[in-house]
Amino acid sequence: MRNRLKVLRAERDWSQGDLAERLEVSRQSVNAIETGKYDPSLPLAFRIADLFGLPIEDIFLKD
Amino acid sequence: MAQDNAPVANHAPLLWGLAFVVAMFGTGFGARFAGLDGIWTMIVMLPPMLLLIPLIRSTERDGNFAGCSSPALKRYNRRGLIWSFSYVAALFFAISVNDWLKPEGPLLWLIAVLPALPIVYFVWGFYRYLVEETDEYLKMRYVTHALFGLGLLLIVATVWGFLESFKVVPHVESWMAVPVWAIGLGVAQIWHRVRGS
Known part of the structure; x- marks a missing residue:
């Protein structure tokens, strides 16, 4: 699954650490999601969507 | 874009881990070579045990720096x-x-x-x-490492068990299960680090 996390983060000038802090997860988690090494659970995906104020399908895209 | 503070390779945990394993096995074999009995073997193996403290501290420091630490x-x-x-x-x-x-x-x-x-x-x-x-990612990662350790343990125990049944190798005490599992866990962690994940 692809995602637009890096772009959305860049638009807000957030580091991975900033995003991790806002999501209350480790920076490694953000890095793993961004690079496609790990697909988040549905609850975490909803938290990410809520944080960016976007629907999930605008952040996570089918391959 | 804000800096992502990409982790820089830190070899301290690996070096402390290597020092711990070498010291433990070294003193263990040394004690056997010197013909020490149970108590004295335990006594000479106490100092290498202390290497666990810097090993865990360096692992925690590395975890904080690499952004893969958590209170749990x-x-x-x-x-x-x-x-x-x-x-x-x-x-x-x-x-x-x-x-x-x-x-x-x-x-x-x-x-x-x-x-x-x-x-x-x-x-x-x-x-x-x-x-x-x-943190679901850290949890998933740890479960993966633990399963790797379990897989290694099952393979080693089964292969060794049959070799023992056919009297090819000597008997090994079953309390060796935990060290074998821990070696598998450590190998999986190192493998993850090497892959950069």
Whole structure:
């Protein structure tokens, strides 16, 4: 699954650490999601969507 | 875009881990070579055990720096130190009592089971980590490492068991299960690090 996390983060000038802090997860988690090494659970995906104020399908895209 | 603080390779945990393994095996083989009995073997192996402290501290520092630390992981590491040192103390006590008192019956059972109690605590600590860890990625990663350790243990135990049945290799005590599992866990962690994930 692809995602637009890096772009959305860049638009807000957030580091991975900033995003991790806002999501209350480790920076490694953000890095793993961004690079496609790990697909988040549905609850975490909803938290990410809520944080960016976007629907999930605008952040996570089918391959 | 804000800096992502990409982690820089830190070899301190690996070096401390290597020092710990070399020191433990080195003193173990040295004690056997010198013909030391149980108590003296335990005594000479105590100093290498202390290497666990810098090993865990460097691992935590590395985890903080690499952004893969969590309060649950820190508690798990603290419990790791507790069970490791309790295990050595219980083993030392059990061997001493067995050598001096030559117990029989229920006391012998109690003495024999004593060194296994810290391992029960270790298993409980592992369970608590999985319950307490709120970071799903770190939890998934740890479960993957643990399963790798379990897989290694099953393979080694089965292969060795059959070799033993056919009298090709000597008998190995079943308490070796935990060290073999821990080696598998460590190998999986190192493999993850090498892959950069």
